[in-house]
Amino acid sequence: MAVIEPLRWADGRLALLDQRALPDQEIWLTCDSAAAVAEAIRAMVVRGAPAIGIAAAYGTALEARRLAPQRAAPWPETMAPALAQLAASRPTAVNLFWALDQVRAVLAADAGSDQLPQRLEQLAQQIHADDVAANRRLGDFGAALIEPGSVVYTHCNTGALATGGYGTALGVIRSAWQQQRLAHVLAGETRPWWQGARLTAWELMREGIPFSLNVDAAAAHLMRERKVAWVIVGADRIAANGDTANKIGTYSLAVLARHHGARFMVAAPCSTFDLAVASGTEIPIEERPCDEVTAVRGIAMAPRDCGAVNPAFDVTPAGLIDAIVTERGVIMNPTEAAIAAHFAGEAVVPKETAI
Numbered sequence: 128m129a130v131i132e133p134l135r136w137a138d139g140r141l142a143l144l145d146q147r148a149l150p151d152q153e154i155w156l157t158c159d160s161a162a163a164v165a166e167a168i169r170a171m172v173v174r175g176a177p178a179i180g181i182a183a184a185y186g187t188a189l190e191a192r193r194l195a196p197q198r199a200a201p202w203p204e205t206m207a208p209a210l211a212q213l214a215a216s217r218p219t220a221v222n223l224f225w226a227l228d229q230v231r232a233v234l235a236a237d238a239g240s241d242q243l244p245q246r247l248e249q250l251a252q253q254i255h256a257d258d259v260a261a262n263r264r265l266g267d268f269g270a271a272l273i274e275p276g277s278v279v280y281t282h283c284n285t286g287a288l289a290t291g292g293y294g295t296a297l298g299v300i301r302s303a304w305q306q307q308r309l310a311h312v313l314a315g316e317t318r319p320w321w322q323g324a325r326l327t328a329w330e331l332m333r334e335g336i337p338f339s340l341n342v343d344a345a346a347a348h349l350m351r352e353r354k355v356a357w358v359i360v361g362a363d364r365i366a367a368n369g370d371t372a373n374k375i376g377t378y379s380l381a382v383l384a385r386h387h388g389a390r391f392m393v394a395a396p397c398s399t400f401d402l403a404v405a406s407g408t409e410i411p412i413e414e415r416p417c418d419e420v421t422a423v424r425g426i427a428m429a430p431r432d433c434g435a436v437n438p439a440f441d442v443t444p445a446g447l448i449d450a451i452v453t454e455r456g457v458i459m460n461p462t463e464a465a466i467a468a469h470f471a472g473e474a475v476v477p478k479e480t481a482i
């Protein structure tokens with residue numbers, strides 16, 4: 128399996144693979160402060176919900192290291208501006224806020240400790256390692272749902288680049304491929320950032336997984352003509368009732384899947400659930416600059432001053448989701464009660480054979 132990493136921590140420095148330059152160039156950028164990491168998240172150098180959370184955790188470790196020699200107040204106070212800056216970088220992926228909550232707990236527990244920078248470094252490394260382990264587990268749970276010989280459709284990039292490594296929806300696809308369950312993958316290009324074309328295609332090619340890239344508008348046609356068995360996507364935030372925020376276009380795919388008899392799977396670690404949010408209407412949806420719609424890499428694709436709207440995510444209602452797969456198992460036909468039971472340890476574990 129190809130080793131693909133979105134970030135590396137070495138000698139107290141964080142290196143980020145600049146995902147804006149892929150697939151043409153592999154450029155690594157070095158960050159030495161929380162402000163630099165926050166800017167990298169905002170600018171999409173690092174993206175994908177779990178990867179954003181991991182990067183933010185490392186960002187706090189960098190900041191603690193930087194501030195340690197001049198610290199004049201307890202750690203929670205010293206670090207508050209950095210946490211606020213990271214929290215303001217992007218609003219939708221809850222993994223960011225989940226990681227910062229863990230950082231806050233360490234700051235409170237070690238408020239006066241000289242060991243705090245090391246503690247935050249260990250925490251970030253733990254979050255990173257746990258995410259890779261969760262991806263592998265949920266990948267296997269998801270793969271078990273896929274009938275051998277299936278055509279599946281995926282959206283955006285949910286692979287190693289979007290996580291600590293391996294991937295969520297793409298992790299399911301990786302596992303299903305290793306288990307010889309996949310005939311073909313259809314990957315939507317995912318405008319306006321082209322995560323499907325630039326990143327998912329890059330990962331699938333490196334893995335040797337058979338796939339075709341398609342324009343997003345071809346989804347309905349392909350679902351009918353290619354007999355898609357599963358649409359498999361990731362998530363940025365899952366509400367207590369199962370409503371799921373993910374890359375813009377996901378909701379359309381869920382509607383299309385229901386119409387065409389394809390099943391719809393959301394693959395995400397438990398860190399992507401926000402049980403404090405009752406339903407999708409409460410999930411903040413990021414609006415990004417209009418020039419991301421009207422131009423591609425600086426080349427105008429629309430008339431000058433053309434108005435545009437650029438929601439980065441949408442919410443798929445739980446009723447359109449057949450399965451949510453986490454590292455704890457599978458939630459079939461998600462409802463508030465089924466999700467609560469999943470977290471209470473009563474996960475429905477898939478059988479060995481596909482359903």
Ligand code: MRU
Pocket residue numbers: 174175176177220282283284285286289290294295296320322360361362363373374375439
């Ligand atoms: O804007 P992005 O590229 O950060 O959006 C990414 C997605 O929507 C992914 O599907 C989601 O974060 C899950 S990644 C494992």
